[in-house]
Amino acid sequence: MLIQNTLIALVAYISQLDERYLGASMMNRPIIIGPIVGLILGDLQKGTLIGAALEAMFIGIVTIGAALPPDVGVASTIATALAIQSGASTNVAVTLAMPFAVVAQGLNMLAFTLNSYTIKKGRDAIKKHHLASMQRWQFFPLILRLPSGILTFLVLQLGTTAAQSLISLLPTKLMTSFSVAAGLLPAVGFAMLIQMMINKKIAPYFFIGFILTSYLKMPVIGVSVLALLFALLIVQNSTQNKIKE
Incomplete structure (x- = not known):
């Protein structure tokens, strides 16, 4: 268990x-982290299911500019691991994720605050042409990210047994409320995503997709293929109009 944690x-x-530091590798997304944690713990299937459920909840949480959203990476890691180790359901993992995301967000804020000092020292080293010193300050922020890993290790090392005991003591009504909350949170995640991207030009296509799936019962793959065809037609028409002009 120590090695796994x-x-x-x-x-x-x-x-x-x-x-x-690694570019946009998507390593911090639940859909990637869930299967990896599941593979480490020997339950790839459950890790994948939890990762997909958490991705649906956190799909609208992205880093834009200087904004610092809740940390979905650490939250997904801890929630997936706790759920698998304690034998809890996917619904419990989804409910546990948000508190850890907020805690990790606080650690990120601390890291960014301290990082402003390292940036200043790095700039001073550049002005003085101290290349070796500049390189050391360049990699110092990597150390500032260690608390998130330490937090994850401590929670898993100390909290698995407690999580198992707590889950076994939870009443049926509370577990049912977890299931209801888990069903609502993905809808909130998609709503956040739609709020950022919706506009007058995109809205009609969104409602067309909604009608196709909800009323005409078209499978998601069919809607995706139809959306791709719509996109190709729009691009072709746009290209032809530019050629005519």
Whole structure:
């Protein structure tokens, strides 16, 4: 268990480097983290299911500019691992994720605050032409991301037994409320995503897709293929109009 928790903590740490140090590798997304944690714990299927459920909930949470959203990477790592180790359901994992996301967000805020000092020191080193010093300050932020990995390790090392005991003591009504909350949270995630991207030009296509799936019972794959055809027609018409002009 110690080795597994260490590997999972390493996954949480690597998720902190995504978009900042490793490019947009998507390593911090639940759909990627869930299967990896499941593979480490020997339950790839459950890890994949939990990762997909968490991705649906967090799909609208993305880093834009200087905004610092809740940390979905650490939250997904901890929630998936706790659910698998304690034998809890996917619904419990979804409910547990948000509190850990907020805690990890606080650690990220601390890291960014301290990082402003390292940036200043790095700039001073550049002005003085101290290349070696500049390189050291360049990699110092990697150390500032360690608390997220440490948090993950401590929660898993100390909290698995407690989580198992707590889940076994929870009444049926409370577990039912977890299931209801887990069903609502993905809808909130999609609503956040739609709120960012919806406009007058896109709205008609959104409602066409809604009508096709809800009333005409068209499978998602069929709607996706139809959407691709719509996109191709729009691009072709746009190209032809430019040629005529």
